[in-house]
Amino acid sequence: MTMKIIQTAQAPAPVGPYNQAIAANGFLFTAGQIALDPQTMTIMGEGNVEVQAKQVLTNLGAVLQEAGCGWENVVKTTVFLKDMNDFAAVNAIYGQYFDEATAPARSCVEVARLPKDVLVEIDCVAVLPT
Structure with a gap:
């Protein structure tokens, strides 16, 4: 199996022993992204789930782009929420990135x-372009 590490300065550097993403066997597996500003490594939108969700998706988009993928390549996402009461707010932001007709499978916990x-x-998990 061939694996390729994906890294970009347009997304936050890992805060532990992991990579932003790994491309393997035709798929891209990303690490979880949080609302860190890639340049300052500070949290964006303290206490504001909408601002944080936008930053998370911006960071995730940068990793996808570095791997040659777009949102249309994403086949699965996992959303982790501190408070499920934020589901609707995060869902509204999330929906700006994925067309409902072609949105990926998703888990939210x-x-x-x-x-x-x-x-x-x-x-997320994405299919690498051929």
């Missing part, structure tokens, strides 16, 4: 805590 105490984290 509430978790006790996220890295750096953010409100939302999203990861």
